[in-house]
Structures are given as structure tokens and as C-alpha cells.
Amino acid sequence: MTRIFETDLRDGPSTRAIHAGQRPDAVSGAIMTPLYLTSTYVHEEFGVHRGYEYARGKNPTREALERNVAALEGATHGFAFGSGMGCLTSLMMLFRSGDHVIVGENVYGGTYRLFDKLLRQFGLTFTYVDTRDPQRIADAVTAQTRAVMLETPTNPLMRLTDLAAAADIARRAGALTIVDNTFATPIFQRPLELGADIVWHSTTKYINGHSDMIGGLAVVLEDELADRLQFILNAAGAVPGPFDAWLALRGTKTLPLRMKQHDLNGRAVGAWLLERLGEDRVIYPGLAHHPHHELAKKQMSGFGGMMTLDLKTIDNARKFLERVRVFSLAESLGGVESLTNHPFSMTHGSVPADIKIAMGLNDGMVRLSCGIEDAEDLIADLDGALEGI
Template sequence: MTKIFDDDLDAEFGTRAIHAGQRPDPLSGAIMTPIYQTSTYVQEALGENKGYEYARGRNPTREALERNIAALEGVRYGFAFSSGMGAIDSIMKLVSAGDHFVVGENVYGGTFRLFDKILSRMGMTFSYVDTRDVNRIAEAMRPNTKAVLVETPTNPLMRLTDLEAAAEAAHAGGALLIVDNTFATPYFQRPFELGADIVWHSTTKYLNGHSDMVGGIVLVNDDDLAARLQFILNASGAVPGPMDAWLALRGTKTLHLRMQRHDENGRTIAAWLAEHMGETNVFYPGLPSHPQYELAARQMRGFGGMISVETGSQERAAQVLGRVRVFSLAESLGGVESLISHPASMTHASVELDRRTALGITPGLIRLSCGVEDVGDLLADLEQAIA
């Protein structure tokens, strides 16, 4: 298993982002961790090796990434996977048929699809609740509940869960709290400090930040959970290649810089949209009009660049999506370039229509991932698209 170096938690965030979990290459002195593009490792003798046997189990490039992100989240162990869905699928292998889970009703569409279309056929049961109200978490707990699983902020409605209260509710029922921290990143939100037991990310998004790889990562601080996840990682094999691990590690070095700019642009664009589209039509936790603004200000150190907007109809949404020029119509998020998408037909297309409607994921809803371009150009692009 990949445990961080003992001194990786002593520095400030930006220093950890650049240095944690990696040391200059002992062979050449290379400042960047090499891409160990190998499938196997030569044994020194029967039963003797340098700690590496087969690359599915361990790879030095992947381990540097795992140590780095673990240090950013403030924990000891990280496990990198081939995608964010590979990460959550591997987390779910910690449990068994017959186990129950309380899940935030507005989780990412792919997470809902995994639970509803695959794991439910294998004997697991799921109760979807509005985790904005922690009392609903407590009411949904059962004797066989193994975990409470939440996203905060949610995709795409930007709803928040009070993580400290959710942890108390989960632990009172003998369950774990599992948090998808993809939108906020460890730069803006530290779930372990609020009681989380497991945190995962799609490293494809902000951690990588350059839209050039797909990956996921799971973080834990508990020795037993770490040992079990290492076994699952090796047994199931949903691991990233060394090039993808290297690209994500390259990305985390600028995470603190990029997140500051995403946040600046997000706040400015959200305020502009609220003025032009109406406050109730703009979903952004950094707006004082957001119903959970005070929780966001308390739980997060920034609000990021994710914004959703209700345009009123699919025709209106299509007009905006078809006229943008700096924003690009594409799935995914968190890259340096600004993206715009249509959740109902893209990220949440696998969610049934009646469920989408009940949640508020309407045909007129669009989602913006504000990049790090000059904000004046982004505003001008939106102005001409919305006009």
C-alpha cells in the first residue's frame, strides 16, 4: 500500500502540491518522477525484490501520485484507479451482498447508474435522500447500513451536505461516511477534518486539470481500510497506466494556483449570471442568494468554478450551447479551458426522466465549468450567447 512520507504533512498546501510524495530520482536526479513504463520487475533472487513484482500491484509513478494526493487530503494512504468510476466501484467492493447504503439523491449520474443498474442486481440496497437535511440521513439508516455516501457540492445542482453532521449521523449508526470531493478538491474542502472515513476523486477533473487523462483516486487514514483497498486494487486491477499517473502528478503541482483562478472566475461569472438570468436561476454556493451559502462559507475555503443555470427551456439551452465560442460544448469539467454542458442529455442521461424532473435537472439546465481564461472574454462569450 502507498503511505505518504512522514514529513509530507508539515508544509503548507502549495509546497505539498509540488513536493509531497516524491523525491528526485535516485538514479539520475530527475526533478520530475520518471514514467516507469514497465509491466514487470526483475527479481534479485527467488523471493527477493526491490519492493516491486508486477505493475498491477505497484508502480513507482503511480505511488508518487498516490502519496502526493494523500498528503493534500491530510491522510496517510492513497490508491489510484483507472477512472473515477473505477475508484467508487472498488470502494463498493469493501462490502457485501445484503448491505445497505444511504446515498445523496443528487449524486453524479454515473454513480447512480452503477448503484441502480449494476450493484442493486448483486444484492446491495440503496436509499436516496436529500442530504441537505441531515435528519433524513438519520431516518434512512438501517441495522445493515454500511455507509453514507455523499457529494458536496453536488453535480449539477450545487447542493451541499453538512459533512460534520453527516459524519455524526453515519457513525451513530455504525456506518462509514464516504465523500466525493471532486468538485471542491482538497484545496477548498477537507472532508477528513470533518469526520469522513473515505474520500474519492475523479482525478480526470481538477486534480489533473488539463483534460488529457482519465483516472480516479481513493484516500483513507485507517490501516485496515488501506489494507483491504490495496487487496482490492491488486485483485480487481482497475489501475491507471504510468503515463496517466504522471499526467495527474504533473497537474497537482499547480492545483493551488489553478483553483484560485477557477474560484475568481466562478464568483465573477456567477454574479453576472445572477444579474442577467435572475438569482433563483443560478446555482452557485458562493452567491449570498444560495440557500446554503453560510454552510459553504463555513465548510469550504473557496467556491470554485462550477455553476449551473436554469435557462427555462431546452430550446433556450440549445441556443446558448450552440452560440458559445470560448466555452466549449463538452462533457467533463475542471480543466484549464472553460466547458459548458447539458446535464439532462449528457452527465445525467442515464437517470430516468421522472427522477431527473423530481430532482430539478430540467431540459433547460446548463452547467458551466469556468476555466482559467481571462474572465472578460468568458463574460463577453456568455453575453453574446445569452442575448
């Protein structure tokens, strides 16, 4: 009997998640990708090796993860990094002093910190715009624009960008479209199919899904761009260890199943919160009142488990965060367990207060990452936390 462990784009996402990029171990037949705990590789003879020379450049465990996520995204090349920020820093090495990047104003606070506090010192320039309106992206283009950096849905205001429209603007300007797909995952959104050039993830989040590793990963379609990223990966060396790659690869096998439950819980919690708090306090693309609900239905196949509540005051936010029991107050998101945090002081703590307020982020907001627990227990926990608010 012949079994096929390499998959193609005709396979469904669950089949790709389990099999893509992996083969049974050649020595033992082990179905799980082995941990290749090695720093170097023996050459068969002078000038002859098996494609591996030094583990910073390539590691078979890491390669399996890279191929797997690339297949899920519909890409041809994948590159794993030691963290999401390590991934983004490496992507920015594609550019040089004087280059201009257009950035969504509501990107993750760590992205803003990297760009504003570090990369500006090396001569890169950044313009932050509300990418909900494609015209604002077009208006920000200059002769030096080399990339449009997007996050959709955004963290934590859950704003959406029309990826096809944005990619068209970038293409006409000769710029790359780079999309952070961490919130939606390739299960619910495929930016490459909408015109993006690079898609990247914090694999710490949904890709891994179990809150037990740190990592990042970028995927591309073009061979020339892939060659440049492989050079950066090897030269800069922000790579993950094989065990972190193995943990993320284990996570991808259940990603489609987990995302279905995150989505079911997100819809149930969102509907309950809408009735409990009203439209002006619940920000979730899966609700009909969300201004980009129709766009979400068009370019996403699910809404996921991320949402933000506007409790109006920091006192209300503090009461809520001190009362939750099933939801845990913590950084991060996308694990099987439900988490909540205070974006104003946590994820966006490094963003100046006036900029946060200008973009619509206030200190009464709390972000929810709905895990895969029983929806009834999540709702009961929120009901108790919201009592009197």
C-alpha cells in the same frame, strides 16, 4: 545542502502539491518522477525483492501520485485507479450482498447508473435522500446500513451537505462516510478533517486539470481500511497506466494556482450572471442567495468554478449551447478550458426523467465549468450566448 522532498501536514498546500510523495530519481537526480514503463520487476534473489513484484499491485510513478494526493487531503494512504468510475466500483467492493448504502439523490449520473443498473444485481441496496437535511440521512439508516455516500457540492444542482453532521450520523450507525470531493478538490475542502472515512476523486477533472487523461483516486486515514483497499486494487486490477498517473501528478503541481483562478472566475461570472438573470436562475454556492452559502463558507475555503444556470426551457438551453464560443459544449469539467453541458441529456442521461424532475433537475439547465481564461472573455461569451433569452 539538504533538500526535503517528503512533506508533512505542517506544510502549505502549494508546497505539498509540488513536493509531497516525491524524491529526485535515485539514478540521475531527475527532479520529475520518472515514468516506470514496466509490467514486472526483477527479484534480487529468491524471495527477496524491493517492494515491487508486479505492476498491477504497485508502480513507482503511480505511488508518487497516490502519496501526493493523500498528502493534499491530509490522508495517510492513497490508491489510484484507471477512471473515477473504476475507483468507485472498487470502493463498493468493500461491501457485500445485503449491505445498504445511503446515497445523495443528486449524485453524478454515472454514480446512479453504476448503483442502479449494476450493483443492485449483486444484492446491494441503495436509498437516495436529499442530504441537504441531515435528518433525512438519519431517517434512512437501517440495521444493514454500511455506508453514506455523499457528493458536495453536487453535480449539477450545486447542493451542499453538512459533512460533519453526516459523518456523525454514519459513525453512530457503524457506517463509513464516503465523499466524492471532485468539485471542491482538497484545495477548497478536506472531508477527512470533518469526519469522512474515504475521500475519492475523478482525477480526470481538477486534479489533472488539462483534459488529457482519465483516472480516479481514493484516500483514507485508517491502516486497516487501507489494507482492504490495497487488496481490492490488486485483485480487481482497475489501475491506471503509469503515463496517466504521471499526467495527473504533473497536474497536481499547479492545482492550488489553478483553483485560485477557477475560484476568481467563478465568483466574477456568478456575480455577473446574478445581475443578468436574477437569483432564481443562477445556482452557485459563492452567491449570498444560495441556501447553503453560509455552510459553504464554513466547510470550504473557496467556491470554485462550477455553477448551473436554469434557463427554464430546453429551447433556451439549446440556443445558449449553440452560441457559446469560449465555453465549449462537452462532457467533463475541471480543465483549464471552460466547458458547458446539458446535464439532463448528458451527465444525467442515464437517470430516469421522473427521478431527475423529482430532484429538481430540468431540461432547461446548463452547467458551467469556468476555466482559467480571462474572466472578461468568459462574461462576454456568456453575454452573447444569452442574447434574447
